[in-house]
Structures are given as structure tokens and as C-alpha cells.
Amino acid sequence: MTKLGLPETILACLFDLDGVVTKTAVVHAAAWKETFDAFLREREGADYRPFDAVADYDEYVDGRPRADGVRTFLASRDIELPEGTPDDPPDAQTVNGVGNRKNELVLEKIRTEGVQAYDGTLRYIEAVRARGLKTAIVSSSANTVDVLRSIDAERLFDVRIDGVVARERGLPGKPHPDTFLAAARDLGVAAGQATVYEDALAGMDAGRAGRFGYVVGVDRVGQTDALYAHGADVVVKDLAELLTEDTGRGGAA
Numbered sequence: 318m319t320k321l322g323l324p325e326t327i328l329a330c331l332f333d334l335d336g337v338v339t340k341t342a343v344v345h346a347a348a349w350k351e352t353f354d355a356f357l358r359e360r361e362g363a364d365y366r367p368f369d370a371v372a373d374y375d376e377y378v379d380g381r382p383r384a385d386g387v388r389t390f391l392a393s394r395d396i397e398l399p400e401g402t403p404d405d406p407p408d409a410q411t412v413n414g415v416g417n418r419k420n421e422l423v424l425e426k427i428r429t430e431g432v433q434a435y436d437g438t439l440r441y442i443e444a445v446r447a448r449g450l451k452t453a454i455v456s457s458s459a460n461t462v463d464v465l466r467s468i469d470a471e472r473l474f475d476v477r478i479d480g481v482v483a484r485e486r487g488l489p490g491k492p493h494p495d496t497f498l499a500a501a502r503d504l505g506v507a508a509g510q511a512t513v514y515e516d517a518l519a520g521m522d523a524g525r526a527g528r529f530g531y532v533v534g535v536d537r538v539g540q541t542d543a544l545y546a547h548g549a550d551v552v553v554k555d556l557a558e559l560l561t562e563d564t565g566r567g568g569a570a
Contacts, residue, residue: 321445322551322559327530329504329511330445331497332438332474333380334456336516337535337556339464340433342379346370348422349378353390356415360396375540380517382457382480382490383416391415424460427467434468437557442473444560451475453500455513457483457490476503491519494527501529514556521547533559 319325336342353368368374368390377393378386384400391398391412401411407418445452453476454461461479465471478488478500488495494508501511512531513524518540524532525548534544534552541552553559 319448320560321441321448321450322533323512324531326510327450327512329451329453329501329506330442331453331455331500331511331513331529332442333513333515333517333520334454334458334461334464334479336379336537337514338434338438338442338454338470339468340435341427341464342516342537344426344430345423346374346379348419348426349374349386349390351422352415352419355418357394366394371538375518375538375543380457380491380515380519380523382483383420383459384412385457385490387412387415387419420459427460427464432464432467434470435555437555439470439473441556441560442470446473451504451506453478453504455496455500456480457496459484476500478503491517492522492526494523494529497523497529498527516544518543518547521549524548 332338335345347370350368350370357365373390377390381389399411401409401413403413405411405414405417407414407421442452452474454474456479459480461477478496483490483496486499488499490496497513498508501508508527509530511529512533513529514533514535515521515524516535516537521532521534521544532548532550534549535556536544536552536554544552
């Protein structure tokens with residue numbers, strides 16, 4: 318293993334955004350809860366079963382494109398909505414309408430609360446680039462550019478594959494590996510020469526499905542075992558751990 322905690326064969330690093338680079342996963346979870354609870358309350362009345370911002374978020378929403386998150390969670394409650402269109406208003410009773418309401422709430426929370434980066438991740442990315450490895454940001458978010466600019470991190474990535482690019486190219490989102498594979502191609506490396514860094518179970522599934530050279534799980538919420546079960550080669554609480562200490566199973570030596 319290298320001083321970055323990676324196999325010697327790795328030439329590129331592919332980073333998820335929310336929960337890995339920035340502390341926005343909690344913001345997204347809160348926005349999803351507010352959106353789904355309002356939807357369920359209106360549909361089912363006061364006895365509705367609320368959206369669980371931990372269990373439901375991790376299982377059905379985290380890491381997925383917005384519309385996929387809506388569709389997957391509602392399916393778990395045996396609810397089916399018409400798809401609508403990406404331009405649907407946020408009060409529309411469609412998959413896209415519900416997703417647009419959530420996006421409005423996220424943007425509002427980001428404007429009022431700001432965006433914070435994980436300092437350990439930024440130090441790790443700087444070290445990765447200093448050692449000559451290529452970097453990409455891979456996110457289902459359509460707000461990736463704005464978020465990266467807000468923390469002055471756009472310069473840290475050679476390639477961006479986000480919700481906007483995925484839509485333009487027709488790439489299915491996580492748990493499918495297509496967005497990560499596109500990032501590797503854009504960087505000029507094979508999947509086996511790239512590492513995926515993810516905090517979401519859907520991201521772990523994408524890393525495993527794409528047969529990437531190494532998959533790093535980032536455990537922010539106490540789901541280490543689940544990250545391993547979904548395909549992580551190593552799990553850390555902070556990426557800076559890979560620079561400084563042994564990380565246990567499959568970790569830096």
C-alpha cells in the first residue's frame with residue numbers, strides 16, 4: 318500500500334461529494350424528511366408514518382439521483398406517482414414535483430446555513446494530487462458546482478460528473494456504476510486503476526458493480542458493517558486516517 322492507503326496500481330481517485338467532501342449529507346437528509354413528511358401527511362392524514370432521516374435515508378435515498386430517491390422511497394410505501402417532467406412545480410403530485418420541492422429546501426438550507434467541508438478530506442485530496450494522481454468529483458447532485466465553489470474546492474478536481482452531466486449524457490445514477498465509470502474514462506484510466514470514495518450504501522454498490530481497483534467507505538453515521546457488506550475494501554471515519562495510520566481490514570500499511 319502507498320502512503321495514501323491505496324494499492325500501488327491506483328492512478329485516479331473518484332470522490333463523492335455529500336458526506337465525503339462536504340458536510341451536506343445531513344442537510345439533504347433533513348430536506349428529504351421535511352419533503353416526504355409533508356407529502357405523507359397530506360396523503361394519509363395525521364396517522365402517517367414519518368420518513369426516518371437515518372434508516373429510510375440510507376436505504377432508499379442517499380447517493381441516488383433525486384428522482385430515483387423519490388421513486389425508490391415511495392415504492393417502499395407502495396405509493397406510485399406519475400413521473401411528470403423536470404420542470405414540474407414543487408407542489409406537483411409527481412415524482413419530479415416532489416424532487417423539486419426537496420431541491421428548493423436544500424438550496425434554502427445551504428443559503429441560510431452555509432456549506433462546510435471535511436478538512437480531513439481536503440487534506441487527503443491535496444496529498445493525492447501532490448503525488449500525481451488524477452481526481453474526479455462524482456455526485457448525483459445538480460448543485461455540485463455551486464457547492465464546490467462555496468468551499469473553494471473546484472480547483473481540486475480534474476473531472477466533474479454530477480447530476481447535470483449525468484442527465485446530459487444519459488447516465489443512470491448510483492447504485493449503477495455508470496457515473497464513476499464515466500469519470501474514470503474522462504481521466505483516461507481503467508476502472509481497475511481507480512479508487513471510489515463513498516459514504517452511501519448505493520455508492521458502495523456502484524463501486525463493487527464497476528469493479529474498481531479499490532473502494533473506500535467513509536463512515537459518518539456509524540454504518541461501518543453495512544459499508545463493508547455493500548462492497549467497501551476499507552472503511553474510515555475520516556480520509557485523513559489513510560495518510561497517517563493503519564485502517565484495519567484492507568487499510569493502509
